Amino acid sequence: MTPGEPPAPAAAPKTATRPSIAGRAILVLWLLLWAQSIIRLVRHDPGLPSHLLMLARADDEGRRSIAYGEELARFLRFCVQRLPDRATYGLDGVDRDSLDWARAVYFLYPSRLAVHPRFLLVFKDRSFATDGAVRFATLDDDSFILELPHRPAPDGREAGGR
Amino acid sequence: MIDVALTLAALGLAAVPACLALVAFDGEATLGRIERIGLGFLLGLGGLTWWMTVVVLSGFRLSLPLVLAPGLAGTVILVARLHPRRHGPTGSRPGAEGGDAGSAVTARPTAEQTGAIDRLLIAGIALTIGWVFFQAILTPLEAYDAVAIWGLKAKAIFLERGLPIALLQDRAYIWSHPDYPLLVPLAESYVALALGRWNDIAVKLVFPLFLAALVVLFHAALGRLERNGPPGAEPASRRRSLLFTFLLASIPALSDQVPGGYADIAVAATSGLGTIYLVLWLRGGPSILLAISALLTGLGATAKNEGMLLALVNLTLLLWAARGRRRPRFAAGYLAAILAIGAPWCLARRGQDRDIDDVVNVTVLAAALRAKNLARLGTILYEFLQEACKAKSWNIVWPLFAAVAALRIGRPGPKGSRVLVAAAGLTLLGYAAIYVVTPYDVVWHLRRSVDRLLLPLLPVVVFALAAFHEEERR
Numbered sequence: 048m049t050p051g052e053p054p055a056p057a058a059a060p061k062t063a064t065r066p067s068i069a070g071r072a073i074l075v076l077w078l079l080l081w082a083q084s085i086i087r088l089v090r091h092d093p094g095l096p097s098h099l100l101m102l103a104r105a106d107d108e109g110r111r112s113i114a115y116g117e118e119l120a121r122f123l124r125f126c127v128q129r130l131p132d133r134a135t136y137g138l139d140g141v142d143r144d145s146l147d148w149a150r151a152v153y154f155l156y157p158s159r160l161a162v163h164p165r166f167l168l169v170f171k172d173r174s175f176a177t178d179g180a181v182r183f184a185t186l187d188d189d190s191f192i193l194e195l196p197h198r199p200a201p202d203g204r205e206a207g208g209r
Numbered sequence: 210m211i212d213v214a215l216t217l218a219a220l221g222l223a224a225v226p227a228c229l230a231l232v233a234f235d236g237e238a239t240l241g242r243i244e245r246i247g248l249g250f251l252l253g254l255g256g257l258t259w260w261m262t263v264v265v266l267s268g269f270r271l272s273l274p275l276v277l278a279p280g281l282a283g284t285v286i287l288v289a290r291l292h293p294r295r296h297g298p299t300g301s302r303p304g305a306e307g308g309d310a311g312s313a314v315t316a317r318p319t320a321e322q323t324g325a326i327d328r329l330l331i332a333g334i335a336l337t338i339g340w341v342f343f344q345a346i347l348t349p350l351e352a353y354d355a356v357a358i359w360g361l362k363a364k365a366i367f368l369e370r371g372l373p374i375a376l377l378q379d380r381a382y383i384w385s386h387p388d389y390p391l392l393v394p395l396a397e398s399y400v401a402l403a404l405g406r407w408n409d410i411a412v413k414l415v416f417p418l419f420l421a422a423l424v425v426l427f428h429a430a431l432g433r434l435e436r437n438g439p440p441g442a443e444p445a446s447r448r449r450s451l452l453f454t455f456l457l458a459s460i461p462a463l464s465d466q467v468p469g470g471y472a473d474i475a476v477a478a479t480s481g482l483g484t485i486y487l488v489l490w491l492r493g494g495p496s497i498l499l500a501i502s503a504l505l506t507g508l509g510a511t512a513k514n515e516g517m518l519l520a521l522v523n524l525t526l527l528l529w530a531a532r533g534r535r536r537p538r539f540a541a542g543y544l545a546a547i548l549a550i551g552a553p554w555c556l557a558r559r560g561q562d563r564d565i566d567d568v569v570n571v572t573v574l575a576a577a578l579r580a581k582n583l584a585r586l587g588t589i590l591y592e593f594l595q596e597a598c599k600a601k602s603w604n605i606v607w608p609l610f611a612a613v614a615a616l617r618i619g620r621p622g623p624k625g626s627r628v629l630v631a632a633a634g635l636t637l638l639g640y641a642a643i644y645v646v647t648p649y650d651v652v653w654h655l656r657r658s659v660d661r662l663l664l665p666l667l668p669v670v671v672f673a674l675a676a677f678h679e680e681e682r683r
Contacts, residue, residue: 080604084461102347114351149357160381
């Protein structure tokens with residue numbers, strides 16, 4: 048036992064003291080703000096209890112659908128089912144800096160983003176068109192998977208990854 | 210539900226060797242039972258992820274038996290070592306009479322009856338932690354960093370059964386910060402290994418468990434603060450410890466951020482508690498507290514890059530505040546522990562072109578020096594103050610801490626709140642330095658990250674309030 052300071056010698060205990068007025072005022076303010084944060088949670092989102100109940104009743108896939116949004120979750124499940132194992136892909140229809148982009152890239156792994164992908168995943172983009180691409184799989188009119196013309200990636204890695 | 214139970218069992222299994230080691234090496238029975246369990250979880254999971262780092266960097270394929278082998282071997286050795294003591298002539302371990310003297314929760318020298326207020330405080334703490342658990346198991350990984358940085362790497366490590374080098378070196382994935390340390394992804398991939406499949410709901414249980422460990426150990430440390438206090442201190446008050454623990458647990462930022470799967474709670478539970486244990490040792494605590502501080506601080510450095518800054522801060526505090534001829538030896542031991550824990554990943558990322566942090570790198574630092582970025586300090590201070598004053602996230606903890614800092618800085622006194630104020634102050638200065646050099650728009654960068662940077666400081670800041678209160682009572 049070699050601390051930075053010598054240990055405190057035994058001291059006669061004082062009697063317990065009540066908190067000062069300032070201490071009590073701080074505590075009351077803290078508790079009020081804490082209570083307000085709980086009340087705000089419910090008032091800000093009146094649908095919260097039913098939302099939580101819905102989540103609690105759902106299975107894992109249902110929870111993903113609620114968390115990601117039904118359409119994106121359905122599209123991602125469709126892509127996972129239809130893409131070949133460890134395919135390379137590009138993603139259209141999802142903003143590059145958005146939370147949905149991050150969720151999609153995470154969800155689709157081990158298929159991977161690539162600069163020169165074998166597949167293009169098109170989500171909610173009816174006007175999308177590209178030369179030489181063929182529809183590989185279709186979820187609905189504006190969400191589908193395109194297979195792109197085969198070409199080697201500049202880094203020498205074969206597009207498609209299989 | 211089965212996956213949740215299996216996850217809890219797997220994480221409990223990871224804690225067993227560390228709990229036994231704490232019993233074996235705590236010769237003076239300094240630590241209480243609940244404190245050992247909390248520390249066992251943090252050190253056990255941290256040790257497991259350290260071993261997993263070594264395994265994946267060595268090129269071995271991850272498997273559950275390989276991951277658990279050192280822990281199981283350690284358990285056998287520790288049980289063999291503890292067995293004779295437990296069945297010795299007296300039928301108990303030496304020093305076991307006061308075995309829970311260190312626990313802030315169990316046997317206290319002045320055992321007080323649990324009153325209505327105490328029960329309310331305990332209920333408040335339990336409800337807060339329970340709410341975080343409930344939120345965590347209701348949704349999959351979905352927050353940005355949780356999927357883009359931690360979840361993606363964890364899933365890749367699990368599916369590849371090793372380090373996903375192709376992913377980490379792919380410039381298309383640079384936004385997933387391939388240089389970040391691996392404690393959190395490895396902890397999540399350990400859960401997946403135990404389950405035998407990737408379950409993005411079960412892996413989230415790691416985060417509320419970090420919070421539970423933080424709260425339990427914070428409470429135990431509060432009891433120790435008062436026992437190791439300066440002359441004249443009154444006996445430990447269960448209610449005061451519970452009150453400050455409740456204050457920490459009730460800060461909305463914790464229940465908002467922890468269920469999302471961010472790594473900041475891991476930094477708070479390791480580096481933050483590392484600072485607190487260091488301060489307890491500086492106030493006269495036994496040497497085991499310094500060892501625990503070093504281990505927790507080292508693990509913090511493997512949780513996030515900010516943990517490395519906090520390790521530097523703790524080391525600085527140790528050199529500044531410790532006295533005596535053995536100070537260099539303690540500092541050297543402390544540094545050695547941090548380096549031993551952090552070295553595998555630091556060496557690997559330097560050697561394998563993964564040292565591509567988008568803020569702290571040579572190019573950015575050189576540009577920052579040329580660009581007179583110090584003019585940003587006003588903006589940085591403004592944004593920090595604006596965040597700190599958000600009562601809906603932080604209640605009034607930051608204004609209270611500012612008041613304590615103003616009352617303590619430059620004044621002589623015991624090594625409690627002063628050292629904690631210095632720790633938080635140095636950390637905030639370090640954060641400010643990062644924003645000074647950032648290549649991004651500083652306001653954009655601050656608004657995206659400052660709330661998460663402040664979270665790991667919460668245990669230190671609330672502990673400073675408790676230390677200040679205890680010092681003022683004398």
